[in-house]
Amino acid sequence: MALEGATQQIRIAVIDDGEGVDPMDFEPNEEQKLIVEQVRRFVHEEIIPLEATLDPDASEIEPEDFARLSDKVKAMGLWGLDVPIEYGGPGVDLVTRTLIAFEMAQHRAGLYVPCYGVFGTMGLAQLYEATEDQKERYLKPVLRGEKKGFFGLTEPSGGSDPARAIQTRAVKDGNDWVINGSKVYISGADKAQFGLVFARTDKDAGRGGVTCFIVDTDMPGFHVRRVVHTLRSSHYATELAFEDLRVPQENVLGEVNRGFAIANDRLTRQRIPYAAACIGVAIKAQEMAIEYAKQRETFGAPLASRQMIQGMIIDNELDIRTSSLMTLAAAAKAERGEPFRMEAGMAKLLASEAGGRVVDRSMQVHGGIGMTKDLPLERWYREMRIRRVGEGPNEVQRLIIARDLLGGNFK
């Protein structure tokens, strides 16, 4: 039975090119190779030299550099890579975008800020399900780079189980909703012009009693109370407080009490580039480990000749290849329009754990210099740890996988 299930999964994970089914063929085609090579060159010629002039924990570049580099990306036809084609994106398929994401992450800031954002942003996935009026006011300004948004879900009482944890309340008052409560570990709220805030609108309905609101940050009652410092020392999270914050009815995103039903497909899809960035960093860390092992000599021979070092490099490669294949398989399934929630969860889980192991082993190969800010490894080590918790902790990914395999919602 188990073998039958596994065979079925492998069969699902093949690419259908319209001329029959090729078993697990993820060899990039010529067009993909060209695009990937173009992005690789961009990272090597534009990003890495610029990065060498920045603080090792920097996550932003000067506006003039951003403008110059994003102009180059536009000329390459890759601006707004993840933006759907109907909103002006270049219409690159998800498998190719995954291959590109592997490349874009291969620099010091690449895990969280691939190429410092010069490929453009797709914004918050939920806004693609907004009303036309909401899209005009929020989504389109984000795509034009005029506004920034934040995602406000987690509260001091918890984040992985928001259905029970959300205590922020929204109460209807005329045409408005009045929100009171707090959020924590929220990224970018201090710089955002608006945010998506999830609040309880029916205290007895659990997951079915939560509504998503689009909140303007310049409204009275919106407060960014404090900075929350994390392992990711280039970027902080924030703690928010809402005190009688009034939000008009037209800023309800989706339906009242159906806040969690919004954009599930798009959110699942985001786990694929999230995984790909972990893999990109792992590839670069492995490349560095191999290079260093070949040139560094101990006791009269290069490190590369030592079996213990070889073992680390082999294990790195195994981690990179297994997580890459899983991530590409998830992307291929999503691209074909098939259910891919389980595969996306597996990709996120595998890549974030594999990425951590690869960076850790690469630091070990480097020895002392691997611990210093002279190399990007220490930054990746700290940031990679967060990836096992971000975008849904890996334990929650395992729950998702179990639900799909076992076919139920076991409590």
Next chain:
Amino acid sequence: MAIRLTKAWTALTVENATALPGQLGVYELADGDGQTVAFGFAGGRALFGLRSELTTLAEAPPHGATQYRVEVNSQYQTRFRELLMVYQADHGELPAVNAEKPPIGLGRLSPL
């Protein structure tokens, strides 16, 4: 960790600065009246961390700075921004030195 730097001020002299640790961290400069004129940080590219940063500043103090205080902190990037945002919330503007070249994308806080 207090949200604002609260340590006692030290005179901004080369002698005092060279006694500082070579670690990463943030600093605050003030004039003789105790008015803050700058926040800054000694980052991963500072040759000797806070020691070299403050020594350089002591040799050519900006905006009449005569005293300093420091905080050793490996989260110097986010702590620096936090200090600026808190100052901005308290005073409605940035310190003179930082106002000349504000950090990219500085956010806003409304601390209690």
